[in-house]
Amino acid sequence: MISRIHAIRIIAESLQKNDLVVSTTGMISRELFITDDRSGNFYMLGSMGLVSSFALGLALLNPSNRVVALEGDGSALMSMGTLALVASEAPRNFLHIILDNESYESTGGQPTITNQIDLAKIASSCGYQKADRIENGDQLSVALTNSRNNPGPRMILAKVGIAPVKNIPRVTHHPIDIRDRFSNAVSNMLPK
């Protein structure tokens, strides 16, 4: 099993310029921020559970951009109904990555229920085109490549270990600056 920060590094390396990433509150946004602070990243620093529907809204109206929703098992559980919504809206450019450490690591590591619940199977049942459950870095790289070459919505459920990054900084951008920087990045990607 890989650490979450390792998984985020692999994901960040796979990103292309026009990919848009929306990341959930807590450590995932902080780890993405220290790994690759791109203008096409939207760090949702609160509103737990809303990343997937936020990314869905973005994906449906920006079909030329790939949209990556990056969240944890706790936030995915909080809005499991959105899995059905994503599947029914079926944006081809939607990649849903869940970094599943089976815990609320950001608040002290209390267990979630994903040691018993397979979110990838749920996504498949809802109608995601593909939902890969991956256990190591090589599988993650392959799944990321496949997700780029095939239509979505797709899910990558990456089982990751609990390995807090010591002294990890907070996202230093103000939410309004995150919004404007992201919005400008999207505008600049539009066909002229």
Place this chain on the structure above:
Amino acid sequence: MSDSGEHVLVDWPIAVYEELTSLEVSQVSFVPDAGLTQLINLCNADPAIHTIPLTSEEEGIALSAGAWLGGVRSAVLMQSSGVGNIVNMLSLSRTCRFPLFILVTMRGESGEVNEWQVPMGKGAPTILDVSGVNVRRAEKEDQVARLVGQAARTAFTCGKREAVLISQSVIGVKSFNK
């Protein structure tokens, strides 16, 4: 949900746990918060308490009502942000007069480092109030268990909806791993 890695052991969770057990609370549901870690751990370790990690705070409102119908007293634990998730579901408790005891750890108060926590930090007390939940605020550590005892007793014996809000100053900014 708060962003923390470090936890300093404090006394109020033990006193709150003792209040809850003395009132025979046997179901505790929660979306965790760093400030609730110690209390959750105490409840998890007690075989007489059924703990439930919620997928969303709103489930806790209904779990509590269902448990009461089955003769069981419960407590629902959440961070102030979670108060926003329960608003509509409080209609269940209010309309059917189900007893409800909620313990809320506050974010978005003085010392907050994440502005995203501020709206619910400001809004939680008012939102609970207008939703028919009586609010008691613990601003100092030695108030917490006493207020929990009062609020939970009122909830269970008078069939009321009661919340105790534990101020961020009690939980400590230290535990927020800035």
